Amino acid sequence: MAKNLRTYLEQLEKERPEVILRVQKPMKVAYEISALQRKLDALRKYPVIIVEHPILDNGEESAFPVVTNLTASRELCAEALGLDHRRIAMDYAAKVSHRIDPVKVSKDEAPVKEVIETGEDINLLKFPILTHNYMDPGPYIGTGFVCNYDPETKVDNCSLQRIWVKSPRRTGYWPAVTSHSMQNIWKWWGAGKDMPVAIWIGHHPAGISGAQSRLAYPESHYPSMGGVMGEAVKLVPSELFGEDIMVPADAEMVIEGYVPREVFEAEGPFGEYPGYIGPQRPSPVIDVKCVTYRKDAIYHGLGVGLADHLVLLGNFPLEARIYNVVKSVVPEVMNVFVPISGRRNHVYVQVKKTRPGIGKEVIMATLPCDSRLKHVFVIDEDMDLFNESDVMWSIAYRSQWDRDLVVVEGAAVFPLDPSVPSPGNIGTRGGIDATMPPPIGNGLPRFYQMVNKTPDEVAAAIQLEDFVDPGLLGNYPSSS
Structure with missing residues (x-):
């Protein structure tokens, strides 16, 4: 069975049910879910959180559940990748270097194509997209992999970048100035064209980690994503751009559109991974033209600035990169x-x-x-x-x-x-x-x-369990 978000959750439910926190009580997508994550993070407790009844900003219940804290536990993330959490630097690097080319599947074989919406039917605000910190101007997609391509070589690129949902069919978009996405933007705009993008959300933790690998430019992330997953990523052509931008067939949802040429709007302020509110700044935007998703899509949210944001979505690939580079010297x-x-x-x-x-x-x-x-x-x-x-x-x-x-x-x-x-x-x-x-x-x-x-x-002779009840260890006072 192909690895994706729901097969991972099913496996956890079967093998490690104690690490899942299912929230049946309604919770607002604005602040409340993030507040729960923050309180657990302060206790250094990192269950996978599934909110069954997320409440949108208009007061209605979303038709889609939220999973968050998916990537907060170093132990669980390592298990998802089949690794020892104390050997991430060495073993993750080996997985990334052992690349597996993706395979193309038909539209009929792609769960992410079960629902296709265009034009006035698009409403991003019906999805339970979280608002995280008190100065954020609105809901932010923190788990969206923005896919575009170098117009000169046609090589695709995926990068995890923040996306402010401003309205049903328009978002802000902050690509870091040093990112490969930004390089592609300048090329498209330099040619006098809007840049096409497709944003995929929701996949197996190994997949989203592999898609975060730091690679050369231009270089596709999909073979590295397959290497970390241990199997080929199934790709399907995007609706608007066909095979120019391929997207994971097993994703939960895909947002397609254009980054209009030389259009900048105020973006932020936003509470980013350092734990501080970043300033408002002019940034590109995305005009959304198509959304595809599973009928029973699960929205993957993110605890911005918390362990959920740091452990797998950056730190694992970073450890591997440093190990490879520095050990060679x-x-x-x-x-x-x-x-x-x-x-x-x-x-x-x-x-x-x-x-x-x-x-x-x-x-x-x-x-x-x-x-x-x-x-x-x-x-x-x-x-x-x-x-x-x-x-x-x-x-x-x-x-x-x-x-x-x-x-x-x-x-x-x-x-x-x-x-x-x-x-x-x-x-x-x-x-x-x-x-x-x-x-x-x-x-x-x-x-x-x-x-x-x-x-x-x-x-060697003194064993703690001979003298202390392991169940009582959590009751003892700790010291810094």
Whole structure:
């Protein structure tokens, strides 16, 4: 059976029903669903949330349920990809590189074509599109993969970009200035033409992750999407553009239209992934001409700025990219982790330090991997990369900032960081080498103070469950 959003939910329901929160009580799509996500996120609890009775802004109940928090749990996301959550950097990179070409199916074989609407029949506002934060001007699609193509090579591109639903048939559209979509826009507009787009929403978590892979330009995302899914993506021609823009046949819905040439309108403010309200700015728009969807479509919403926005939809592909790039330069790299706490500005890199200089080499190789990377923390192999207490302890006791700090001024940065001075694309980036000195010779121990620990044989003999009821662990007080 092909992988898609509903086969994934059916599998979860069968194998892990405890990780699904079904909400039967009506909830407004404006703020209420996001408020529930935010309260769970604060507790670091990440169930998949299915809201059965979403209430639209006009007070009516939507005919379509909402699934959200789908990509919030690192553990569940790793399971969906068939990976160990502590080996994402290495194993995800292998999946992306093992590409599987998509297959074309007919319109009759495409569930996303069950309903086709054009003209006055289109009403995006009947879908339960969420309004997230208090200054957002209205509902935003945060899970829409915008597909377009390079008019010179005809190579397609998919990218996850925010879309403000302004009216039944018009949306705002904010493509990052460095994105491949923006490059395509300039090419279309430079030729005096509106740019065609098709936006698909709702697929298997492995599929939406693979479609987020950072690739060369121009290069199609569908083979990488297939590689991460472990099976070919089924594609069907779009209604307006035919085979020029192919869309996933198993998606929940597709929105088709044009980005009109040199039309800019106010977009935002919008609460983005850094956790801050981004300013209003002039952005392109999309005139919607066609919508196709499943008869019983499930709308995939997103907890903007929460774990749901960060873990799978960016952090997994970013870890893999950093690992591939940096390990090719510094073979001593062991693992990479992009934590939720740093909201893509921070990355932790673990190394086996066999010689001087490795820490700074890692920092210099990591920063160019992505403009969102602001701080790189390099730690030793004896630390737990996924335990932020270990990372902070390494910084506290294995670094001297006059010696181990790397600062890069005047660097290109991602414009959503509010600490960056206007105009918002130049700032300071850097890293800290929080590793111990290397051994003074091959086969010799490091010259550094020893870490506290109980004798190995005692630690191995003492099993926590022999003394503590595992069911009571959650009741005990925690300490920061």
